[in-house]
Amino acid sequence: MAGRTRGRPIPHATLRPEPGSQHRRTCGARSLGLRLAPMADGSAIEWTDATWNPVRGCTKISPGCKHCYAETFAERFRGVPGHPFEQGFDLRLVPEKLSDPFKWRRSRKIFVNSMSDLFHEDVPDDYIARVFTVMRGADWHVYQVLTKRAERMQRFVSRLPWLAELKHIWLGVSVEDRKYGLPRVELLRETAAAVRFLSVEPLLEDLGPFSLAGISWVIVGGESGPRARPIAEDWVCTIRNSCRKNNVPFFFKQWGGVQKKRTGRTLQGRLHDEFPTVRIAAPPAEAERYRRLLTAQLLRPLHA
Numbered sequence: 001m002a003g004r005t006r007g008r009p010i011p012h013a014t015l016r017p018e019p020g021s022q023h024r025r026t027c028g029a030r031s032l033g034l035r036l037a038p039m040a041d042g043s044a045i046e047w048t049d050a051t052w053n054p055v056r057g058c059t060k061i062s063p064g065c066k067h068c069y070a071e072t073f074a075e076r077f078r079g080v081p082g083h084p085f086e087q088g089f090d091l092r093l094v095p096e097k098l099s100d101p102f103k104w105r106r107s108r109k110i111f112v113n114s115m116s117d118l119f120h121e122d123v124p125d126d127y128i129a130r131v132f133t134v135m136r137g138a139d140w141h142v143y144q145v146l147t148k149r150a151e152r153m154q155r156f157v158s159r160l161p162w163l164a165e166l167k168h169i170w171l172g173v174s175v176e177d178r179k180y181g182l183p184r185v186e187l188l189r190e191t192a193a194a195v196r197f198l199s200v201e202p203l204l205e206d207l208g209p210f211s212l213a214g215i216s217w218v219i220v221g222g223e224s225g226p227r228a229r230p231i232a233e234d235w236v237c238t239i240r241n242s243c244r245k246n247n248v249p250f251f252f253k254q255w256g257g258v259q260k261k262r263t264g265r266t267l268q269g270r271l272h273d274e275f276p277t278v279r280i281a282a283p284p285a286e287a288e289r290y291r292r293l294l295t296a297q298l299l300r301p302l303h304a
């Protein structure tokens with residue numbers, strides 16, 4: 001996968017809507033071609049309510065990427081005219097998706113870039129800043145930003161001094177093993193965010209003891225799919241016990257395997273569905289959402 005976008009400009013996505021999105025418009029927005037009607041959303045991912053992908057596509061960076069579900073899904077549609085993944089898993093920006101959170105009235109937990117990595121080296125700084133501008137403005141949602149590019153996230157966020165105050169923007173790193181995953185935890189600890197989380201999935205080996213200082217949430221899961229690599233119960237229990245000891249909410253997502261529905265998601269006889277507790281703003285009225293949307297579009301990216 002690596003190098004697909006190297007040496008040539010990153011194309012923007014087509015302006016066609018994603019299948020299932022709705023196109024009703026409010027009166028005020030119609031004249032400007034904006035949509036404030038509810039958008040299609042929902043997610044099968046247990047720890048979130050919706051996904052938002054202002055970037056699509058990625059390249060592999062570590063062993064956790066080996067059976068990337070996003071790549072498998074995207075490549076199925078390569079060459080299908082008009083499909084959001086017509087260009088397969090090639091990285092591209094999707095600026096017409098940037099304003100989606102303003103269109104969602106109901107507060108929800110939003111997994112940012114479930115089909116990409118916001119801090120991928122081919123996503124320009126300016127574009128990442130626009131994503132943060134939207135998250136700052138549409139503050140009645142919780143944003144779950146998850147990356148394997150922890151170093152770039154740490155560097156980027158150091159230029160956003162206001163971010164550490166915002167409890168609705170959660171920053172997390174993927175942790176699959178000791179060699180690649182645990183250094184990301186150290187970088188995350190140095191990242192200024194109100195809520196820092198770990199997605200320990202796919203868990204590929206016993207991580208051994210590691211510090212949870214500064215970490216507000218841990219998700220653990222096994223790999224699923226036809227070539228799933230195995231997970232062991234004691235690896236999971238070690239992490240869960242460490243979470244308990246340190247008062248860190250713990251979420252067990254799945255055992256995974258070839259048939260993940262059969263293996264389920266109970267650990268020692270019970271579900272573990274804990275989340276950080278944060279208070280977020282109530283959803284504003286439509287006029288205010290519209291005002292904020294316009295402000296986010298007019299403002300230059302917020303670096304300070």
Ligand code: SF4
Pocket residue numbers: 058059060061062064065068069070071114115116117148
């Ligand atoms: S970083 Fe994430 S989205 Fe990118 S290839 Fe790896 S698993 Fe897939």
